[in-house]
Amino acid sequence: MTTPDIRAAHAQAQSARTEAAKGRPALVDGWIIAAAIAVIAAYVRAIWFTPAEATQGLAQKIYYLHLPAALNAYLAFGVVFVTSIVYLWLRDERADRVAESSAEVGLLFTTVVLTTGPIWGKPIWGTWWTWDARLTLTLFLWFIYAGYVVLRGAIPEPAQRARYSAVLGILGALLIPFIHMSVYLFRTLHPMPIVLKPDRPSLPPEMLHTLLFSFLAFVLVYFALVRARYRLSIERARAAELEAALEGGR
Amino acid sequence: MAQTAGYFHAAYIVAGVLYVLYTASLVVRRRRVLERLDELQRGAER
Numbered sequence: 001m002t003t004p005d006i007r008a009a010h011a012q013a014q015s016a017r018t019e020a021a022k023g024r025p026a027l028v029d030g031w032i033i034a035a036a037i038a039v040i041a042a043y044v045r046a047i048w049f050t051p052a053e054a055t056q057g058l059a060q061k062i063y064y065l066h067l068p069a070a071l072n073a074y075l076a077f078g079v080v081f082v083t084s085i086v087y088l089w090l091r092d093e094r095a096d097r098v099a100e101s102s103a104e105v106g107l108l109f110t111t112v113v114l115t116t117g118p119i120w121g122k123p124i125w126g127t128w129w130t131w132d133a134r135l136t137l138t139l140f141l142w143f144i145y146a147g148y149v150v151l152r153g154a155i156p157e158p159a160q161r162a163r164y165s166a167v168l169g170i171l172g173a174l175l176i177p178f179i180h181m182s183v184y185l186f187r188t189l190h191p192m193p194i195v196l197k198p199d200r201p202s203l204p205p206e207m208l209h210t211l212l213f214s215f216l217a218f219v220l221v222y223f224a225l226v227r228a229r230y231r232l233s234i235e236r237a238r239a240a241e242l243e244a245a246l247e248g249g250r
Numbered sequence: 251m252a253q254t255a256g257y258f259h260a261a262y263i264v265a266g267v268l269y270v271l272y273t274a275s276l277v278v279r280r281r282r283v284l285e286r287l288d289e290l291q292r293g294a295e296r
């Protein structure tokens with residue numbers, strides 16, 4: 001091949017790649033970047049613009065990370081619950097994809113809850129872990145949705161996978177009210193709710209505003225990650241369809 | 251006030267690492283699927 005031929009082949013390949021890239025969203029999109037900026041802003045606000053609690057010191061600020069992660073895990077599994085019911089009712093693949101995406105992101109938030117909680121517990125309670133009702137039930141929630149993700153990977157047939165995982169997704173989400181009420185129902189070390197309770201939140205306004213800001217930043221994280229995961233799910237389905245069509249054509 | 255700054259920083263670092271790792275896993279999985287799609291499309295065109 002002569003030098004002009006090589007150049008022409010490179011140009012052709014480059015043009016094909018550009019054409020392909022035009023029709024496809026970037027690997028990291030604007031939503032993920034916006035979510036990352038919002039989280040960094042929430043960290044900065046929590047660290048430098050919010051007073052430290054008098055007895056716990058800086059460890060109390062773990063709360064601005066731990067509670068939004070817990071609330072977003074509730075949100076994520078709540079979405080799994082609703083979309084799984086919708087799937088079983090209408091057999092709409094989009095509902096199954098949202099459930100799949102939300103469950104995976106909810107598992108991430110639960111992992112954050114289960115790691116930041118003990119890091120707060122060590123200096124405040126004197127122990128990393130205790131088999132307290134809320135902690136134990138949250139760990140069970142993690143196991144259920146880890147099982148959900150494994151189950152989805154283990155069933156190759158899409159309709160059967162969607163049906164089985166919808167049932168597990170619904171049953172797993174039923175644990176959430178028990179987790180939230182566990183501090184009232186059982187003798188527990190975990191602090192009582194100071195925001196999500198029947199009367200007014202018992203936090204000073206500057207702490208409450210930081211908490212709200214952080215919660216909204218993590219809602220944005222939830223939305224951006226579910227959106228990216230949903231897109232991955234669509235592309236996987238497209239690849240599977242194409243693969244099946246090629247197999248059929250042989 | 252208790253000296254708990256180390257725990258505070260550790261919690262934020264651990265959470266940050268978890269979020270970044272998950273985002274990276276999404277990017278890697280998506281790149282693999284897109285490569286597979288390209289491969290299949292080339293196969294279909296042949």
